[in-house]
Amino acid sequence: MEIGNIKKIKDSKVIRFLLIFSIFILILFLVVVYYSETNSKVKKTKSLTIIEKIPVVHTAKLLMVGDALIHSSIYEDARQNDGSYNFRSMLELIKPIAFKYDLNYYNQETILGGEALGYSNYPRFNSPQEVGDAFIDAGFNLVSLATNHTMDKGEAGVINSVNYWNSKENVVHSGQWLSHEERNSPKVYQVNGISYAFLSYTTWTNGLETPFGKEYLNNVYSDSKAKADIDAVRDLVDVIIVAMHWGTEYYHGVSKQQTNIANYLSSLGVNLIIGSHPHVVEPVEYINDGKTFVIYSLGNFISDQVGIERLTGLMVEVTLKKVIDVDDSVTITIEEPKAELIYTKSYYSYNRNFKVYPYSQLDNTLLPNYMSYYDNFKNIVSSRYKDLVWGLTGE
Numbered sequence: 001m002e003i004g005n006i007k008k009i010k011d012s013k014v015i016r017f018l019l020i021f022s023i024f025i026l027i028l029f030l031v032v033v034y035y036s037e038t039n040s041k042v043k044k045t046k047s048l049t050i051i052e053k054i055p056v057v058h059t060a061k062l063l064m065v066g067d068a069l070i071h072s073s074i075y076e077d078a079r080q081n082d083g084s085y086n087f088r089s090m091l092e093l094i095k096p097i098a099f100k101y102d103l104n105y106y107n108q109e110t111i112l113g114g115e116a117l118g119y120s121n122y123p124r125f126n127s128p129q130e131v132g133d134a135f136i137d138a139g140f141n142l143v144s145l146a147t148n149h150t151m152d153k154g155e156a157g158v159i160n161s162v163n164y165w166n167s168k169e170n171v172v173h174s175g176q177w178l179s180h181e182e183r184n185s186p187k188v189y190q191v192n193g194i195s196y197a198f199l200s201y202t203t204w205t206n207g208l209e210t211p212f213g214k215e216y217l218n219n220v221y222s223d224s225k226a227k228a229d230i231d232a233v234r235d236l237v238d239v240i241i242v243a244m245h246w247g248t249e250y251y252h253g254v255s256k257q258q259t260n261i262a263n264y265l266s267s268l269g270v271n272l273i274i275g276s277h278p279h280v281v282e283p284v285e286y287i288n289d290g291k292t293f294v295i296y297s298l299g300n301f302i303s304d305q306v307g308i309e310r311l312t313g314l315m316v317e318v319t320l321k322k323v324i325d326v327d328d329s330v331t332i333t334i335e336e337p338k339a340e341l342i343y344t345k346s347y348y349s350y351n352r353n354f355k356v357y358p359y360s361q362l363d364n365t366l367l368p369n370y371m372s373y374y375d376n377f378k379n380i381v382s383s384r385y386k387d388l389v390w391g392l393t394g395e
Helices: 003-052 072-077 130-137 154-166 180-184 223-233 256-267 370-382
Strands: 056-068 103-107 142-144 172-174 189-191 194-202 239-245 272-276 284-287 292-295 300-302 312-324 330-345 355-358
Touching: 056 194, 056 272, 103 239, 103 272, 142 239, 172 194, 194 223, 194 312, 223 239, 223 256, 239 256, 256 272, 256 284, 256 292, 292 312, 292 330, 300 312, 300 330, 312 370, 330 370
Parallel strands: 056 103, 056 300, 103 142, 142 172, 194 239, 239 272, 272 292
Antiparallel strands: 056 312, 189 194, 284 292, 312 330, 330 355
16 A cells, blocks of 8 residues: 555544544533533522512501491581581591501491481481491491491391492491391402401390391300301401400490400401490500400590590501411411591581591690590500500501
8 A cells, every 4th residue: 555545544534533522522512501501590490489489478557446426416417408418527537547548447336227217316326328428438448337226226227227338339347237148158358468357246235136037137246156257267368357346335444244255256366356335445455475456445436425535536557467478378467556546526506517536636726635635545545555656657
């Protein structure tokens, strides 16, 4: 074989080796790049997963006021020239405050039984349904109806009341129903990503009992009834709110009955208890290691009762807080309670001009020596919870 041919063969082998080696290096480079890219994507995915798993927080602000105790002097003051009724001016100082909250609660003490049954005063009340219109206009959307005056106009009064409230959109009410089916059907409501149940009970009836078999007309409290109701909704909602018509009239303290019921309801998982009936303010406090916040009595919101203590009521705000943690566990708390006093001002003249004032808007002309009353009632309300903040977020 000639030397030239041998050299060509050697050169060909070298070229083939270099070509194969180059292909191997290229493949190796591509493999390294592929695994590098994959690893980077894994890191990015892990990073994104960590970001997505931070706790999720939902909150809702709730404002609560007391009894709408509509004496004849109040609805006569609201009567218009055409015979209709307009109570809106009486709430005009509260409306801009209430509109800053997600939920606004009040207790409709007197039955809104309709004109056909005749409007009436103490002791067997019946109030114009325009009262409800005024409260809705002012932003109130959570209404307690179970009271000692529910049966003042009998079954017909309750039917008219429930039909009125059922006709209102975006207003939650409890305490009066038209059937056992309606009463016993669990009701779940939503606000800002928080689900809640709202139940209303009364321990007082003024001796006016519901007809046998129609106990749904007025939700009279018993431990067994409350347990059944709460058991039916506990696993369906985040927050359970109970309105209790209880306690001793015109007494600023807390009765043994109130204490026992509050502790029992807390043991069942109730988060918030809103008290009414005494017509004067009573203390607030956390019970059961902070699991339940209790307002023993908000007092009157609007009335024509006699005495500064009965014309003074309480506004309380709380924050409903729901935290969904990274492990999907859920924590519910009632936080940041704040309070303000209100006063029903009127004049003893032909035009009474009833109006509800926050104490922060009073002066010595409207209520002489008002700051001494403020300090006295403030001390009563804060007596069991010294950390209560005075002054509302919405003011």
